[in-house]
Amino acid sequence: xxxxxxxxxxxxxxxxxxxxxxxxxxxxxxxxxxxxxxxxxxxxxxxxxxxxxxxxxxxxxxxxxxxxxxxxxxxxxxxxxxxxxxxxxxxxxxxxxxxxxxxxxxxxxxxxxxxxxxxxxxxxxxxxxxxxxxxx
Amino acid sequence: xxxxxxxxxxxxxxxxxxxxxxxxxxxxxxxxxxxxxxxxxxxxxxxxxxxxxxxxxxxxxxxxxxxxxxxxxxxxxxxxxxxxxxxxxxxxxxxxxxxxxxxxxxxxxxxxxxxxxxxxxxxxxxxxxxxxxxxx
Numbered sequence: 001x002x003x004x005x006x007x008x009x010x011x012x013x014x015x016x017x018x019x020x021x022x023x024x025x026x027x028x029x030x031x032x033x034x035x036x037x038x039x040x041x042x043x044x045x046x047x048x049x050x051x052x053x054x055x056x057x058x059x060x061x062x063x064x065x066x067x068x069x070x071x072x073x074x075x076x077x078x079x080x081x082x083x084x085x086x087x088x089x090x091x092x093x094x095x096x097x098x099x100x101x102x103x104x105x106x107x108x109x110x111x112x113x114x115x116x117x118x119x120x121x122x123x124x125x126x127x128x129x130x131x132x133x134x135x136x
Numbered sequence: 137x138x139x140x141x142x143x144x145x146x147x148x149x150x151x152x153x154x155x156x157x158x159x160x161x162x163x164x165x166x167x168x169x170x171x172x173x174x175x176x177x178x179x180x181x182x183x184x185x186x187x188x189x190x191x192x193x194x195x196x197x198x199x200x201x202x203x204x205x206x207x208x209x210x211x212x213x214x215x216x217x218x219x220x221x222x223x224x225x226x227x228x229x230x231x232x233x234x235x236x237x238x239x240x241x242x243x244x245x246x247x248x249x250x251x252x253x254x255x256x257x258x259x260x261x262x263x264x265x266x267x268x269x270x271x272x
Contacts, residue, residue, distance in 0.1 A: 046214050048203040059195040067184040078182050081217035085233060085241040097221060105221040110246035 002039040005089040013126055018133050019061045020054060021092075025126055029115040031108055032072050032096040032125060036061055037089065045090055047082050062092055068132040069096045083109065138175040141225040149262055154269050155197045156190060157228075161262055165251040167244055168208050168232040168261060172197055173225065181226055183218050198228055204268040205232045219245065 004014070004022060012024035012035060020040070026033035038058050044050060050058060062080060069078045075096035082092045095108050103111035117125070140150070140158060148160035148171060156176070162169035174194050180186060186194060198216060205214045211232035218228045231244050239247035253261070 046202060046206060047216060048199050048206065048214070055195070055199060056192075059191070063184050063191060066182060070182060070184065077221055078184070079217070079219045079221070080183060081215070081219070083215045083217070083243060085213055085215070085243070107219060107221075107243055107245045109243045 004037060005087050005091075007087045008035060008037060008089065008091060013122065015126055015129055016133060018064070019057045021058060021061045023065075023129065023133065025122070025129060027116050027122065028108075029117045029121065030102050030111070030113055032069065032075065033108065034065055034069065034094040034129065036065060036092040036094065038091075040090065042089060045084060045088050047090070047092075049090075058092070062094065064132065065094045068129070069094050072096045072128070074098050079108065081109075140173060141223050141227075143223045144171060144173060144225065144227060149258065151262055151265055152269060154200070155193045157194060157197045159201075159265065159269065161258070161265060163252050163258065164244075165253045165257065166238050166247070166249055168205065168211065169244065170201055170205065170230040170265065172201060172228040172230065174227075176226065178225060181220060181224050183226070183228075185226075194228070198230065200268065201230045204265070205230050208232045208264070210234050215244065217245075 008024060012026050015023040015025060021036040021038050024035040024037065026035060066078050066080055069075060076098040079095040079097055084090065097104060102113050144160060148162050151159040151161060157172040157174050160171040160173065162171060202214045202216055205211060211234055213233040215231040215233055220226065233240060238249050
């Protein structure tokens with residue numbers, strides 16, 4: 001049974017499943033920021049630990065969410081990363097960036113500024129992401 | 137004809153080609169750090185811009201270099217990322233990390249500390265990476 005790591009669960013909205021990945025929106029209003037969390041055993045902490053077939057499925061989800069993020073209003077660049085230095089459960093970041101954002105051109109992982117979404121804004125973003133999941 | 141971006145060429149050793157990717161070792165002795173640079177037109181700046189077939193090939197190279205990096209002496213975690221906020225040419229970072237490194241648990245992209253390799257150490261690392269490329 002899959003259990004989402006508490007640090008991922010705490011700061012995110014759970015949007016359901018795409019392929020083998022749980023899809024989360026991070027509650028960080030400075031950047032549109034999606035996490036893909038493959039629903040695999042906890043000992044699978046690196047992308048290359050996935051079987052060839054599961055790796056292919058995760059890469060396909062990365063491709064679709066990256067393309068979706070590139071269509072997000074105002075987004076100029078997509079940052080994709082599997083890091084996991086702090087939360088061991090395998091998860092992939094898909095982050096939309098633009099040259100006016102608070103961390104540009106630096107990376108979001110070292111940005112100390114946090115702001116939770118207003119509920120209406122968060123709901124709008126969740127709706128947008130769910131619309132990608134519905135068609136793929 | 138493929139031309140490596142000058143900022144990637146400047147700080148790296150070129151180790152040849154794997155699949156469709158140019159393979160570089162970054163001259164940063166604090167972390168073993170490989171760059172995979174798909175040899176594709178410059179307008180392909182995002183992973184999802186690659187055709188399905190080229191994307192699959194790049195993902196296969198990411199998988200193999202990530203597995204190689206995990207076997208690197210002393211490495212505990214592999215960080216994989218496509219960022220590109222500063223250098224537009226599509227490139228993927230494969231970085232070996234451990235809990236005693238200078239940036240842990242932060243990310244390498246915001247680490248200001250730089251140290252070039254001693255020639256013998258750099259040559260040893262290049263040799264190791266070339267050995268992965270020879271068998272795959």
